[in-house]
Amino acid sequence: MNDRFLRACRRQPVDRTPLWIMRQAGRYLPEYRALRKDVDFLTVCKTPELAVEVSLQPLRRFPLDASIIFSDILLPLEALGCRMTFNPGPKLAEPIRTRAQVDALDARPAAEVVPYVAEAVSMLRRELDGKTPVIGFCGAPFTLAAYLVQGEGKEGFGAVKTMLYREPGTLERLLETLTAAMTDYLRLQIGAGAQAVQIFDSWAGLLAPAQYEPFALRWVRAILAGVRDLGVPVIYFVNGAPHLLEAAATSGADVLGICWRTPIDVAAARVGPSLALQGNLDPHALFADPTEVTRLATDVLDRMTGRAGHIMNLGHGILPETPIPSVEALVAAVHAHTGRDAAVAAQS
Numbered sequence: 001m002n003d004r005f006l007r008a009c010r011r012q013p014v015d016r017t018p019l020w021i022m023r024q025a026g027r028y029l030p031e032y033r034a035l036r037k038d039v040d041f042l043t044v045c046k047t048p049e050l051a052v053e054v055s056l057q058p059l060r061r062f063p064l065d066a067s068i069i070f071s072d073i074l075l076p077l078e079a080l081g082c083r084m085t086f087n088p089g090p091k092l093a094e095p096i097r098t099r100a101q102v103d104a105l106d107a108r109p110a111a112e113v114v115p116y117v118a119e120a121v122s123m124l125r126r127e128l129d130g131k132t133p134v135i136g137f138c139g140a141p142f143t144l145a146a147y148l149v150q151g152e153g154k155e156g157f158g159a160v161k162t163m164l165y166r167e168p169g170t171l172e173r174l175l176e177t178l179t180a181a182m183t184d185y186l187r188l189q190i191g192a193g194a195q196a197v198q199i200f201d202s203w204a205g206l207l208a209p210a211q212y213e214p215f216a217l218r219w220v221r222a223i224l225a226g227v228r229d230l231g232v233p234v235i236y237f238v239n240g241a242p243h244l245l246e247a248a249a250t251s252g253a254d255v256l257g258i259c260w261r262t263p264i265d266v267a268a269a270r271v272g273p274s275l276a277l278q279g280n281l282d283p284h285a286l287f288a289d290p291t292e293v294t295r296l297a298t299d300v301l302d303r304m305t306g307r308a309g310h311i312m313n314l315g316h317g318i319l320p321e322t323p324i325p326s327v328e329a330l331v332a333a334v335h336a337h338t339g340r341d342a343a344v345a346a347q348s
């Protein structure tokens with residue numbers, strides 16, 4: 001069993017730094033684009049055989065150390081009665097803007113509304129048979145609220161910030177509902193076999209520090225408290241958040257995902273040794289030529305040499321236009337580092 005990812009989550013010694021890539025299953029892979037020619041995105045997510053096939057695609061090409069279940073952060077919102085389409089970004093049938101709409105959200109058990117996610121997780125776990133661990137995931141409440149209130153992805157997500165200032169009580173009520181739904185959703189995935197879970201807070205960086213605690217962090221803490229008894233490591237990824245690092249480190253997660261904006265050794269010094277770190281090569285660095293990719297990836301690894309608990313990853317999701325040779329160079333750079341952590345540990 002390849003458990004170096006799970007060991008790094010727990011800050012245990014590893015033979016080399018584990019690597020996986022946020023959004024590793026998706027459009028930069030020709031085989032994903034080929035599959036999507038005939039099937040739309042939601043059908044892939046809702047058909048366990050297809051979701052598992054797409055989750056396995058990156059692992060067939062690259063020796064990555066974890067697999068993430070193929071889905072989307074917005075899909076479980078169907079459990080609240082929200083309807084949406086993807087083209088390619090998400091669009092809600094109806095943005096949530098009023099207290100009455102928030103009160104009307106009807107939280108049904110994830111096991112009833114999105115049973116296909118649990119099926120896909122257990123099928124993926126069986127298929128992998130210990131080759132790599134399976135990561136489940138959800139969106140953080142503030143990030144989900146940003147999409148729900150806006151109705152789609154939009155620079156700055158002005159609608160949710162307007163709600164924050166005009167009707168903070170309505171936003172809090174929405175966040176409370178989302179927190180309960182995501183706790184239930186993560187429990188479903190862990191029950192089905194997910195060996196770690198990641199909470200994506202892609203838009204918490206839009207908040208000022210004084211807003212981050214009441215409108216984002218507090219709810220992430222509640223989700224963590226609600227899954228703690230299940231004993232799997234939790235990764236909390238906060239994007240665009242150099243101004244929030246110290247606060248984000250107090251979420252209770254085992255691993256903090258660092259976006260590409262802060263050098264990872266600087267982040268490590270700021271958050272202290274008590275949690276593992278994941279990241280943080282800039283996704284755009286993969287547009288450099290492979291020699292430069294090798295240099296930049298090695299730089300990230302060198303910054304973490306000797307620190308217990310580093311999971312190599314990008315500092316946000318891989319971009320659809322990313323050249324495959326760059327991903328190969330990234331993988332090779334991590335593999336070339338094999339044993340260096342152990343050697344450094346032995347010297348010190």
Ligand code: CP3
Pocket residue numbers: 022023024025026027036041068069070071072073074086088089090137153200202239316317
């Ligand atoms: O390997 C994986 O990680 C794939 C599973 C996955 C998807 N979305 C598939 C997807 C995961 C973990 C996500 C998370 C997600 N979705 C986040 C958090 C991570 C981040 O990037 O910040 C967010 C904010 C979303 C919302 C979302 N879904 C957007 C903005 C888009 C469109 C643009 C984009 O970034 O891809 C989607 C659609 C989506 N989700 C696609 C995929 C592969 C593209 C759909 C297609 O195939 O046409």
